[in-house]
Amino acid sequence: MNFCRTESLIDTVTHYCPGCGHGIIHRLVAEVLDELGVREKTIATAPVGCAVLFYNYMKCDIIECAHGRSPAVATAIKRLLPENVVFTYQGDGDLAAIGMAETIHAANRGENITVIFVNNAIYGMTGGQMAPTTLLGQMSTTTEAGRGNNQEGPPIKVCELLSMLDGVTYLERVAVNDAKNVIKTKKAIRKGFLNQIEGRGFSMVEVLSMCPTDWKVSPLKAAEFVNIDMKSVFPLGVYKDEDGQ
Amino acid sequence: MSKVSKKVLLKGNEVMVEAALSAGCRFFAGYPITPQNEVPECMSRRMPEVGGVFVQAESEVAAINMIFGASATGTRCMTSSSSPGISLKQEGISYIAAGELPCVIANVQRGGPGLGNIRASQGDYFQAVKGGGHGDYKLIVLAPSTLPELYELTQNAFDYSDYYRNPVMILGDGILGQMAEPVELKEYKPIVTLPEKDWILDGCEGRDPRVIKTLYLYPSDSLAVHNAHLKKKYEQIASELELFEEYKTEDCELVIAAYGMTARIAKAAIRLARDKGMKVGLLRPISLWPLANSAFMRLAETAKKFLVVEMSNGQFIEDVRLATECSVPVEFFGYGGGWYPTPENILERIEKVYTL
Numbered sequence: 230m231n232f233c234r235t236e237s238l239i240d241t242v243t244h245y246c247p248g249c250g251h252g253i254i255h256r257l258v259a260e261v262l263d264e265l266g267v268r269e270k271t272i273a274t275a276p277v278g279c280a281v282l283f284y285n286y287m288k289c290d291i292i293e294c295a296h297g298r299s300p301a302v303a304t305a306i307k308r309l310l311p312e313n314v315v316f317t318y319q320g321d322g323d324l325a326a327i328g329m330a331e332t333i334h335a336a337n338r339g340e341n342i343t344v345i346f347v348n349n350a351i352y353g354m355t356g357g358q359m360a361p362t363t364l365l366g367q368m369s370t371t372t373e374a375g376r377g378n379n380q381e382g383p384p385i386k387v388c389e390l391l392s393m394l395d396g397v398t399y400l401e402r403v404a405v406n407d408a409k410n411v412i413k414t415k416k417a418i419r420k421g422f423l424n425q426i427e428g429r430g431f432s433m434v435e436v437l438s439m440c441p442t443d444w445k446v447s448p449l450k451a452a453e454f455v456n457i458d459m460k461s462v463f464p465l466g467v468y469k470d471e472d473g474q
Numbered sequence: 475m476s477k478v479s480k481k482v483l484l485k486g487n488e489v490m491v492e493a494a495l496s497a498g499c500r501f502f503a504g505y506p507i508t509p510q511n512e513v514p515e516c517m518s519r520r521m522p523e524v525g526g527v528f529v530q531a532e533s534e535v536a537a538i539n540m541i542f543g544a545s546a547t548g549t550r551c552m553t554s555s556s557s558p559g560i561s562l563k564q565e566g567i568s569y570i571a572a573g574e575l576p577c578v579i580a581n582v583q584r585g586g587p588g589l590g591n592i593r594a595s596q597g598d599y600f601q602a603v604k605g606g607g608h609g610d611y612k613l614i615v616l617a618p619s620t621l622p623e624l625y626e627l628t629q630n631a632f633d634y635s636d637y638y639r640n641p642v643m644i645l646g647d648g649i650l651g652q653m654a655e656p657v658e659l660k661e662y663k664p665i666v667t668l669p670e671k672d673w674i675l676d677g678c679e680g681r682d683p684r685v686i687k688t689l690y691l692y693p694s695d696s697l698a699v700h701n702a703h704l705k706k707k708y709e710q711i712a713s714e715l716e717l718f719e720e721y722k723t724e725d726c727e728l729v730i731a732a733y734g735m736t737a738r739i740a741k742a743a744i745r746l747a748r749d750k751g752m753k754v755g756l757l758r759p760i761s762l763w764p765l766a767n768s769a770f771m772r773l774a775e776t777a778k779k780f781l782v783v784e785m786s787n788g789q790f791i792e793d794v795r796l797a798t799e800c801s802v803p804v805e806f807f808g809y810g811g812g813w814y815p816t817p818e819n820i821l822e823r824i825e826k827v828y829t830l
């Protein structure tokens with residue numbers, strides 16, 4: 230593998246914590262934009278969450294949206310600029326709690342956009358509260374005894390949920406806990422963008438990602454948590470692929 | 475040579491659609507709510523005919539955020555709703571104002587608070603002119619009182635919003651939206667020289683990437699700098715855009731202050747009062763923000779009294795008191811909850827306060 234600087238990334242230091250998955254995922258998205266040669270026609274949305282400063286790291290046009298509203302914003306942009314490449318980058322609170330309505334409806338309308346969904350099972354930016362994807366028994370600052378003791382309900386499985394919608398084209402869940410999975414994640418992201426470029430409709434890649442800071446574990450333990458705990462609740466794989474490739 | 479414009483009978487809600495499309499609006503997102511349903515319905519038919527995009531959004535929250543995205547591409551865009559839906563849009567409006575994105579938002583007001591009712595109301599005055607969403611921002615708020623004026627102001631609203639890079643609200647009500655009047659569908663002509671949109675997002679080919687954002691974390695005073703920039707813009711708007719109409723104010727002792735539909739009804743009442751020998755006139759602000767403070771002050775110097783008529787329990791009256799600097803007594807005639815006055819109702823009140 231040829232390791233060099235990606236054109237689509239700005240050469241700077243990020244604000245992410247050591248062991249955080251966001252940086253890896255940024256890099257993968259950037260590599261895909263480079264390889265597909267679409268950086269200059271790409272418009273991305275930045276979420277509210279730890280990736281809110283996305284525009285400091287990606288070298289493309291970016292609009293920073295209100296918490297959870299990226300799919301609605303991206304809907305309008307893509308409808309008006311169908312020749313451009315439009316993607317959202319969202320955390321689990323952004324996409325599956327406050328923005329669930331926007332997510333479901335953009336997906337079901339079959340908006341021809343790509344959604345990069347970073348599932349780290351926690352609210353990173355606000356300091357580690359429960360997310361819709363927090364595991365049963367997982368501790369957070371609002372579930373100190375572990376999720377499930379105060380009728381929080383089980384974690385929401387977004388790929389499974391969206392796979393029920395006829396309007397959706399492509400759903401895949403991947404992870405960035407180790408090199409093998411990172412390579413698979415890149416493949417999925419590439420496919421998510423290719424679908425859009427070829428006009429196939431709504432694609433979402435859910436990436437299981439590490440948040441050592443708010444999980445209050447070491448980066449190594451965080452990768453292990455993704456590998457063992459998260460994967461058993463959120464099985465990796467393709468949940469929908471309308472073109473069946 | 476300009477084309478001959480035709481006069482057609484339309485409902486207020488349809489008038490907004492025709493005006494918007496004539497002004498080059500090419501994106502509309504909305505959600506059904508009475509009494510503005512004809513706007514999305516008509517848009518869904520008409521927008522494809524002019525090559526634009528219509529989206530029925532899943533909520534008013536989604537609709538206003540679609541406007542956030544549409545405006546970022548440089549497309550003229552519009553959303554409409556009625557009171558409860560406008561409440562839901564407040565988050566997005568704050569972001570749009572912060573991001574200085576032009577767009578037009580129509581509020582066909584109904585009775586509130588809560589689900590209220592579906593009759594006309596002016597109960598959203600504070601929400602429209604004082605903010606409504608979070609943070610220090612201002613909307614340009616226009617209040618038409620006839621359908622020809624609604625047509626013209628809707629066209630102008632797109633110009634004001636592009637010119638100042640600021641959202642503009644058309645503040646109507648259920649009567650304005652539902653009534654029908656003959657309207658001349660005049661060809662659109664920009665009323666200002668429109669600035670080039672050198673901030674839009676359309677892919678960074680041949681230029682540096684652009685960012686539209688509303689977060690100002692670093693350096694620590696950058697938000698204060700941005701807010702100071704907005705404040706300066708609002709001051710500029712306030713100094714350039716005070717739209718109002720005066721009716722029979724030359725000699726008047728009593729000034730009726732009213733906007734939108736109530737102003738129109740007040741005109742009929744003033745004619746009745748004049749027939750009875752009472753010197754009554756009307757000051758009708760057309761822009762509610764900015765408000766024509768100088769016109770209020772000028773009339774306060776010669777008239778003895780003001781009478782505010784509004785379809786609420788008293789919101790606009792606070793700004794009338796401020797604009798006249800409490801230099802004259804300000805009487806009130808209004809009810810909240812989906813009430814509207816008849817000319818006779820207003821005349822009765824005029825007779826009471828005139829002799830006091």
Ligand SMILES: Cc1ncc(C[n+]2csc(CCOP(=O)(O)OP(=O)(O)O)c2C)c(N)n1
Pocket residue numbers: 277278279280296319320321322323324347349351352353354355360
């Ligand atoms: C309307 C609104 N509500 C709440 C917040 C506060 N807030 C900021 S980020 C965040 C959670 C983000 O979590 P997630 O989407 O999982 O992203 P992460 O930080 O974990 O990457 C919240 C609740 C906000 N900015 N806006």
Ligand code: SF4
Pocket residue numbers: 244245246248249250251279349353354439440441442443
């Ligand atoms: S708090 Fe978690 S998600 Fe946020 S930067 Fe740190 S590790 Fe990453």
